[in-house]
Amino acid sequence: MIGDKLSLKKQDSSMVMAFMWVTFISLLVGGLMGLLQTLVRTGKFNLPFGIGYYQILTVHGVVLGLVLTTFFIVGFQFALMIKTVGITTAQRKWAWASFWVMLIGTVASATMILLGKANVLYTFYAPLKAHPIFYFGLTFVVVGSWIACFVNFNQLFKWKKKNPGKHSPLLAFMVVINMLIWLISTLGVAATVLLQFIPWSLGLVDSMNILVSRTLFWYFGHPLVYFWLLPAYMAWYGILPKIIGGKIFSDSLARLAFLLFLLFSIPVGFHHQLLEPGIDPFWKYLQVVLTFAVVIPSLLTAFSMFATFEITGRQKGYTGLFGWFKNLPWKDVRFFAPFMGMVAFIPAGAGGLINASYQLNQVVHNTIWVTGHFHLTLATTVILTFFGISYWLVPVLTGRKLNKKINNLGMIQTVVWLIGMLFMSGSMHIAGLLGAPRRSAFSNYQGSEQAAEWIGYQYGQAIGGSILFIGILLMLYIFIYMAFLAPKGVEEFPIAELPTGAEPTPWVLENWKLWVGIAVVLILFAYTVPFIDIIQNSPPGSPPFGWPIGNGS
Template identity: 65%
Template sequence: IDRRDASLSLSFLTVSFVSLLIGAIAGLLQTFVRSGAFELPFSIGYYQLLTAHGVLLALIFTTFFILGFLYAGISKTMGTLYDVPRRTGWLGFVMMTFGTILATVFILLNKATVLYTFYAPLQASPWFYVALVHVVVGSWLCAFSMWNQYYIWKSRTKNKLSPLFSYMAVMTMTLWFVATLGLAATVLLQFIPWSIGWVEKIDILISRTLFWYFGHPLVYFWLLPAYMCWYVVIPKIIGGKIFSDALARLSFVLFLLFSIPVGFHHQLLEPGIAHTWKFFQVVLTFMVIVPSLMTAFSMFAVFETAGRKKGTKGLFTWIKVLPWGDVRFFAPMMGMLIFIPAGAGGIINASHQLNQVIHNTLWVTGHFHLTVASTVALTFFGIGYWLIPHLTGRTLTSRMNKLGIVQTILWTVGMTIMSGAMHAVGLFGAPRRTSYTTYTGHPQAIDWIPYQIAMAIGGTILFLAIILLMYIVWFLAFKAPIGITEFPIGEVEEGALSTPAVLENWKLWVGISGALILIAYTIPFWHMIQHAPPGSPGYKFW
């Protein structure tokens, strides 16, 4: 792709991988502190490290990686970025990086020990919220720049069907924008006035509701770029074709519709929300499973069709001819395989009654280490292995390919041990996000210890995998031989259904999404505002 676009993309990827390293170190230290065996200097505590780990990995590593990947793919499929979108992208990058540094400093100073979910009643320094505003507004600039690129491209090509990758990028950023409105509302209207001391109280339920309005679509903001790789990139790598352009687009439309009005499934055990509304959002949660099932179907179809073209005849023999030795395929494939149990875990979480068993236990931590930290992260690593040398004008050598496979195996094994133990001990009632000391001496805590040890072993393997990843990334960026690495973009299967134009009718889809959000949230939100405690922003307002 164009060198100027490559440097924008590389800048995002750089911040992303630096955050990954710092976040991983915080993760390792936090396990040690929690074990009670270590004391860190400057009385660095468990919750402080947990906040650094969560914010830097779940929020920063992902968002910067996604933007870097999306910019590269847009430039590849729609052509070199136009001037205004590129400049807006840089402005977004600068704002986001400033916000990231500011937030990290305040977390490390122990002035923002509020965890990555940061809802009330936990309170941080106002500077932490100012930092978040920079990250979010910067990301909006990136969204605007991608929409702008898409708009100019559409008008110059007389409304031609957009390339699948770019369409998916626009959809992902649309989902992100609608979701972050909730985050902006709670930060600007609640947290900043409260943390500065302009208002005395904060409405906890409203802050949690606005957070989860954002927090659930956030997980699909992580997932969709991984799906972009599966739908568009993987078919090319395995020598196959995209099963159906229309199906891929439809699944992304369904994510826009159903991923937002479902935040209550994180609040099923919370008082103050009527069961009717919880039930309604649980139904919508089950709807958002559908596009993932469509993706699974589509991927199986791609794999089988590619295998059959290579002449395999048996029911499952096509599996054998997949390129298992190619890390560009192997890492995302491990992510896909892990997503089968991980998705089943999500369905358990969303089932109202079963949620009572797992809520606030280590099961949930296990769930998101299988989803975002395995399915998504492994796919991102797989992308990084070809995207970085593509952008730096180098080659993915066979030695790095082999090391990448070792890294993927280490990650998969480490995560299986760690998340497996988390799921199991969660079922025995071990709470999440609780420092070791709180439970010392409790008889039940003794039963949890073997699982804690398994978690520590898994975590240590994961840390080794991160170090190996860092070495590979550094080598691919600075040391690999100069050359050309392909940016794989698949083509659609010949016989596939042509894509209906309605799938690019943004007004329609954003309109339906807005209507669903209003239906799912207006009445319960109205109830919450009516019961806002005296002295909180909601109370004064009404």
């Protein structure tokens, strides 16, 4: 069995909905900033009130890439844990604590960005310097998420104590894996913020080791992608089979895929630093190999999902080579939106292989191609799946039903999103191949020989951004309708089950000490020697974590 399906009490629903409200407010704010960016890049639009381009660029990246995703994921995962393993009064209090600590940090960082005192972009690379409150805010967001991690760990621990000899519920197992990835990877960004950026921004030190800070950031930055992606995989493995009327294809394969993500998602940050000096090429190559290893669990997932679709269709009596495919519930937005996210992951994954390649990366490095890839992975695959989850999760939390009106409007919203992203991401990919830089406003290269070649694709991005903003407004209307106006009733919390007589899951897949131990060994192997090299080969006389950066080095 996957696990007991427990009910969500009113106080549980209120807590999860608090995370959802922050999510959708972030969607509006971040989406508006994205629209303004695309308009500015056409060279035909100027920002009002003295607002700077890099100010809105920072808001867009931080609010959508960090705030929206983290709040949705933590809230969604709390819902999964409560439904499968339960929650105690003390755990619920700590869950609320995680929400408030994250929210305080978000407000603090966002305020500094909006005041123009933290125009440091999503990656906040030094020597760009923000107000100290910005860095303290980021610290609060991370600490709040750590509280959520330990609540989730404690929920599964208590369930295991009450159910000796039983396998963890699949979705609870997946949540703990994702939170382990998050906890381990955020140690890097916490270290650079606490030990480098905060002392520097406070004026306590006047130096920083740039390469150390970037290495610590990307130790976190790439696992962040899988922290976003794995909740979508949770929905694909553990929710979609129920929605289509089927069963989980293989509990063992699902757990193995998540364990492989734990092993291969963290020791790969150097593939974001392939063109940076100061890192030995051998260690870059090693981490590129580990990056490509992440393809394996993704292919396992693709096989598992389509096996589920086909088996379900054939059990329902659909014949022919593709009869099962034609008869999937295409008019059910709870299936359609996540499925289209899966489809988008095909070109997104291919682009990821190019980004991670030691040779091909040099063609697209620091071009807007990378931004286009980002919009296919996070802004299409992940976000469409999150939207698909919202269509049943919000009614579950508010005691309402997903009616035909909202289902049909959700179908329209999904199509609008796909069209907008086709223009947006497609234009970014093509312009990137032509050399258009990322992170740059039109004014940065206006008048150059290449500008005329890129301008058409800048208009394509503006068209895509405008269509996507319409999709955002539609989604916000849908969210508010589901929260307040939809017919009252009981909506199903769809948790898939294993087929009768399924093969038992090997116990080695739940040996936490083994898998966490292997992950730690891989991380130490991939980072220890090159990190020591980075510190030892800093300029003479510089401290281990610093060298002067006032000259822009």
